[in-house]
Amino acid sequence: MILTDKEILAEMAKGNILIQPYDRNCLGTNSYDVHLGKHLATYKDDIIDARKHNEIIHFDIPETGYVLQPHTLYLGVTQEYTESHAHVPFLEGKSSVGRLGIDIHATAGKGDVGFCNTWTLEISVTQPVRIYAGMPIGQLIYFEVKGDIENFYNKKSNAKYTTRTDLPVESMMWKNKF
């Protein structure tokens, strides 16, 4: 079940959900709108290797915006730092963003109970499009879970994305050792 606006507020009051910064106007009927942080990154190498630790180059979106180009994967980050201690958070796109031809995640939309961080966005575009820091970029949806949890994400020793940051984070797939 997806939490409604009232339930999101109630869970925030209980400390189960944290969204920083928080703005009441960003709370939708059953979601919360998140915004594009000013930091972007691209992979340094043209060919990236799923077994290796691929380096990324960080840069900032200027005030005048930044034109994203097709055929490039951009890593972005939400302005919002979030914590979800009892619900599964999902990051979804927004229709208005999709209508600009912007995808904000390549395949990963699901978060884990216990995830405490900003969200890295896996951004690609259909045609060149100018984007701006602070623009609404996605929405968080919170699902109820069934059953007890043995390993909360922030307590798992092998969780890859637990270090708090306001920068986009590259793939840590190399830690999987395959």
Ligand SMILES: Nc1ccn([C@H]2C[C@H](O)[C@@H](COP(=O)(O)OP(=O)(O)OP(=O)(O)O)O2)c(=O)n1
């Ligand atoms: N677009 C996304 C999707 C997820 N996450 C965060 C929330 C998740 O709780 C965390 C880990 O996501 P996955 O479990 O999908 O990733 P991995 O399986 O690769 O990592 P791990 O081994 O740490 O679970 O990353 C994110 O920042 N940006």
